[in-house]
Amino acid sequence: MMRRIYAIDFAIVLFSLAFMVFLFGWAQPLVVGPRDGFETTRSVLFSVERADKVLIDDNPDFTSPMVLDVRKAHKVELKPGVYFWKAEGVFGSDVRRLTIKSFVSLEVRPVGNGFEVLNAGNVDLNVLVYDNKTLVKKISLEKGASKTVRGNKFVGGMK
């Protein structure tokens, strides 16, 4: 009979430990994406469960993080650079890393006597405007901005 009692003791202690491990494991945020080391040139979509917010910062100490309320928004647009992020609910998830790659892109179309130049990338650009081989001017174009200029050669690079 005593042996049976000790067996039940052992079973209950084992069950309690296993249940606690399961419970606290379940309470951890589930981070579906993006994966650690993710790279992109545009906005990032965060897919997390059992979390209220996502903290995003450019350093793994999260000294001044951007806080994304995942109940209101899952997508965020970040400037090019390396970021660290983690989900937070009752507990915090592990820290993951993501990279926003800079993308330099220029589009032009003829307009009247000149060309309309559009910055279609994700960074601000300096654009050198040439008329044949002569440098005419240097313009700044914020991302998404366009300007009409006279020239026939355009060279765009990051500011």
Add this chain to the structure above:
Amino acid sequence: MRLFFVLVLAVVLTGFVSGLGVTPGRVTIDFSPNLKKSFEVEVIASPGTELSVSATGELGKYITLSSQVLKFREGESSKKFSYEINLPANLNSGNHEGNIIFLKKAEEERDGTIQATLAVATQIRVFVPYSGKEISSGLYVNQLEDGRKVQFIVQVSSIGKYDVASVRANIDVFNRLGEKVASINTGEVSLQDKKSRELTAVWEPKVPVGKYLAVATVIYDGETKRLEKEFSVGEHVLELQEVRADNFRLGEIVKFEMLVENKWNQKIDDVHLETKVFDDNREVLSHFKSSEESIGPLSKKVFTSFWDTAGFKVGRYKTEVEIDYGGNNSVRKDLEFDVRENELRVIGLGYVISESEKESNRIVFVLVVGIILLVLINLAWFLWIRKKLKAKAEK
């Protein structure tokens, strides 16, 4: 990724004739004598394009290109391109740049118009540390908790040949008269294992609303550096406290009463509220304004506006309420309207999420119930059932 680039080009080419792109736009590396390193970029262009490639700039002579021509086949809209940099034994301290330029020559269209010559550059930047111990730093100021707290952030980076063992900062705050009103210290960090760190300090201002100057003295291994930044305390002097829509009926014109508090110690004139209701794509579905009024110092006022809900359905709508005052100042609040047939719930005032809707509340509930259950099972067994069985066994 590739599909994304193709889509970008497809969208822009509906309005534009010629396009070209490269990613990344810049890579930055630390100098090492005679360093040899390869890099790869992705170039985006229309199928069938031919690009000439060249290396220019101060570091141009140290760059070896994999090819001087890059040809896109039909159906190909992005291509990888590699290059190698072979640094010399010595370079001066500071940043040095080289460019790899992808150039698309002008072509004549069928209608006789000439396209422009288009080029994009990807940059390689090499940083050579300064002699001795040196840091670069920047001071930033953030408002926290709706202006009740001010966070100072000092970003520090080691740019010298030798590591910096200890960095800290003292931040003095001055008012417009030049009087010091606060002095705060950050913690101390080391730049030995990391190149860049942030020093932060939080200040709870007990000063009047207005403009102030933060002067940070960064102290590192016996040296100092001074930074300044102007900022405002209590910028958001008007606060939206309550939004009510009594007798709400979907499909009818609804009267909104919005309570606004003036936290400043002066009267504010020309105050009005503008409300925008959006769909899921952030398109404005409805836009309505209140009348313009004044709010006395340190007091509250109700602003009335009307929303025509004809055509709206039951559901949740992202909303923005903007308090405009003093000509060109405004405070914005993002809310959500939970619209029902005879009721409107306003979500987002006071808290980012209402407490009852937090995911973590649900998880805490499950954890607490689980632990209590476990404790009860253990108590029941060890304090009661086990004792009875043991007593039975001993008989």
